[in-house]
Amino acid sequence: MNPRRSIRVSGGTVAGFWFRRRTLVAAIAALLLLPVETGHAGWLSDVFKRTTKQGVSPKHAGRPGRTAKVKPAVKPAHQATRLAALGPMALGPVGSKPAAGKCNPATFRIVLDVGHTAQSEGAISARNVAEFAYNLRLARGIEEKLKAAGFAETRLLLTEGKARASLVRRVASANNANADLFLSIHHDSVPDKLLEDWEFEGKKSHFSDRFSGYSVFVSRSNPDFRTSLAFAELVGKEMKAQGLDYAKQYTLPIMGRYRHPLLNEETGVYSYDELVVLRKTRMPAVLLEAGSIINRDEELKMDSLERRNIISSGVAAAVRTFCEPRWALLGPL
Ligand SMILES: [Zn+2]
Known part of the structure; x- marks a missing residue:
């Protein structure tokens, strides 16, 4: 078992992805305008180049002060097993962008943004x-x-480096890939002040069983906010249809600076206007907090294949509905 497989994707393959129909001059010009590493950072990340360094990582760069706790010097064995099971990245065939207003599943460009990086890992779960x-x-x-x-x-979309810089790279990668839909995947935690202590596998750890559930975020500053909201509501409806409850704490005063307006109390869609990956992307953009990993019970569920299948199927169903012909005819809400 080698839990630290390093997967690196060739730049040539990725550079061709989604750019084939652009002129060479335009592609070169776009790359020159990108920040350093942007031209390859997104799709070319050395995904599993993990370290055992001690450090404190922000939960989200857009949530100052919401910091993760120090991670363990040695990764738990069960985590290594999980990482080894993830397998290599794979790139599919080159596609073309669908005509405006139409959605052909075969050519519809979806960016799945993997929240955080190997160097800035986001929240730390109740089990570290x-x-x-x-x-x-x-x-x-x-x-x-x-x-x-x-x-x-x-x-x-896999990104390297520190949190805030990685946000810029994510946006640049999605924009330059001319994606049709951007979905950022995260798992939730709580503000530090709500953390409680416990011991897991002999190590002092932190948890909060107070809150649980998924939540869906959009930015009202996204250039296509209405379509973003429409997709977010489809995702929320699918989560709800699977019997999942959304996280209600974001409206509570106890959340302080992390409070967010609830846009739909049925589906659990909140606005998170200032979040870079939702605000700066030039396509409909949604962030899904799939569930809480600081809640000890919910972490076990999030770790299960059953829950991953439920959420994955729900998101796929939401995308299918989003792409149905009637949506193309009606356009954004
Ligand atoms: Zn996150």
Whole structure:
């Protein structure tokens, strides 16, 4: 068992992806305008280049102060097993962008943004597993379901480096890939002040069983907010249809600076206007907090294949509905 397989995707293959129909001059010009590494950072990340360094990672760069706890010097054995099981990245055939207003599953470009990076892993779960590992595994499950549903142009967006810089790279990658839909995958935690202490596998750890559930975020500053909201509501409806409850704490005063307006109390869609990946992307963009990994009970569920299948199938169903002909005819809400 080698839990630290390093997967690197060739730049040439990725550079051709979704750019084939652009002129060479335009492609070169676009790459020159990108920040350093942007031209290859997104799709070319050395996904499993993990370290055992001690460090504190922000949960989300857009949520200052919402920091993760120090991660363990040695990864728990069960985490290593999970990472080894994730398997290599795979790139599908090159597609073309569908005509405006139409959605052909075979050519519809979906970016699945894996929240956080191997260097800045996001939240730390109640059992000391990094959020990044949860995000990556779930995103791969969603990718699999979408491709099985005919969405061949679904791509994982993996980014390297520190949190805030990675946000800029994510946006640049999605924009330059001319994606049709952007979905960022995360797992939830709580503000530090709500954390409680417990011991897991002999190590002092932190948890909060107070809140649980998924939540869906959009930015009212996204240039296509209405379509973003429409897709977010489809995702929320699918989660609800699976019997899942959404996280209600974001409206509570106890959340302080992390409070967000609830846009739909049926589906659990909140606005998170300032979040870079939702605001700066030039296509409909949604962030899914799939569930809480700081809640001890929910972490076990999020770690199960059953729950991953439920969420992955729900997202795929939402995308299918989003892409149905009637949506193309009616356009954004
Ligand atoms: Zn996150």
